[in-house]
Amino acid sequence: DAKTTQPPSMDCAEGRAANLPCNHSTISGNEYVYWYRQIHSQGPQYIIHGLKNNETNEMASLIITEDRKSSTLILPHATLRDTAVYYCISHSQGAQKLVFGQGTRLTINP
């Protein structure tokens, strides 16, 4: 699986868009980009995933650069409940296991 790098922490004001970057410069052609988040003392929660096109769902948007070497997760209107550690993982869809990096600790401030 390709290695991803994320900033260790970020802050965002409540109500603003939170943009979380992720670098995956060694990603291969069949690897997707997945985002999960973990709220304190809970199990991770799936957010979104994509291959090369931008994706949007009810939780977030995922913007993947054309060369696929980086991506940005966008929470359009962050709330206090979005405070969590966000993990970006690049992974082939048929692979057996999911390996987590250190993630970004996002703090939403009132």
Add this chain to the structure above:
Amino acid sequence: GAVVSQHPSWVICKSGTSVKIECRSLDFQATTMFWYRQFPKQSLMLMATSNEGSKATYEQGVEKDKFLINHASLTLSTLTVTSAHPEDSSFYICSARTLAGGPGELFFGEGSRLTVL
């Protein structure tokens, strides 16, 4: 989304005792379940991959005789921490994958916090 339940959510035990944690997929069948361990302020560390009806595959550095994994049915996997010691105190999380999908269809339990005195 699909529901994965862990039990107990927290447990305190004495050093030297064994503790069993259950992971159930409540509304789907899971051929593969994963066990993770997480220490405070650290990321999830994969311990083992559990396939229904076969032996678990352990990650490097994880003692298979200490962390016994059983995946006897398509809806239940158990992790038993044998002869637990204070250094085994951690947050244990399981996840399960549906028959259909890859990691995008991976669902996580709520976690089980183990404290060994």
